[in-house]
Amino acid sequence: MKTKNFYKFALIIPVLAAFCFMAYTPSINDVQDSKNENVVTVDKLVYDFGTIKQDDGNVSTVFTVINNTSAPILLTDVRATCGCTVPTWTKEPIEPGKTGQVTVTYSPKGRPGPFEKIVTISTSGEPEKLTVRIKGTVE
Numbered sequence: 383m384k385t386k387n388f389y390k391f392a393l394i395i396p397v398l399a400a401f402c403f404m405a406y407t408p409s410i411n412d413v414q415d416s417k418n419e420n421v422v423t424v425d426k427l428v429y430d431f432g433t434i435k436q437d438d439g440n441v442s443t444v445f446t447v448i449n450n451t452s453a454p455i456l457l458t459d460v461r462a463t464c465g466c467t468v469p470t471w472t473k474e475p476i477e478p479g480k481t482g483q484v485t486v487t488y489s490p491k492g493r494p495g496p497f498e499k500i501v502t503i504s505t506s507g508e509p510e511k512l513t514v515r516i517k518g519t520v521e
Contacts, residue, residue, distance in 0.1 A: 420508065421509065422449055422508065424445050429443040429515070430518060433519045434490055436493065444486075446482075449480055453478060455476050456475055457484065458505060459503075460484055464499055468489075469486050470485045496517070501513070
C-alpha cells in the first residue's frame with residue numbers, strides 16, 4: 383500500500399511543478415514586447431541590395447539606431463569588415479526615445495559575385511556592440 387502512495391506522490395509532484403512553472407513563465411508576447419526596453423536597437427539587422435552592377439557605382443543603405451534607454455547614448459565607433467564598405471554615423475548624442483543613423487556604403491567596382499559584409503556598431507549604451515550586415519550580388 384505504501385508503494386502505491388509513493389508512486390501517486392511521485393507523479394503528482396512533477397505535474398504540480400509544471401503547472402507552477404507555466405503560471406510564472408512570461409508569454410512569448412510579453413518577451414517580445416519587453417525585448418526592446420532599456421536597450422539600443424536597430425531597425426533592421428540585414429539589408430539585401432539584391433543584384434547590382436559594378437559599373438553603376440557605389441550603393442548605400444541606412445540603418446536607424448534607436449535609443450530605448452533612459453539616458454543619452456553615443457555611437458562611439460562603427461567598423462566594417464572590409465575596406466570596400468565604408469560606414470558613416472551620427473556623432474551627436476542620441477537622446478532617449480530618439481534615433482541616430484549609420485549609413486553603410488559598398489563599392490562593387492572590381493568585385494563580381496555574391497558579397498556579405500558585417501558592420502559593428504559600438505555604443506555607450508546597452509548592448510555595447512550591435513552587428514548589422516549588408517549583402518547582395520555584383521554583376
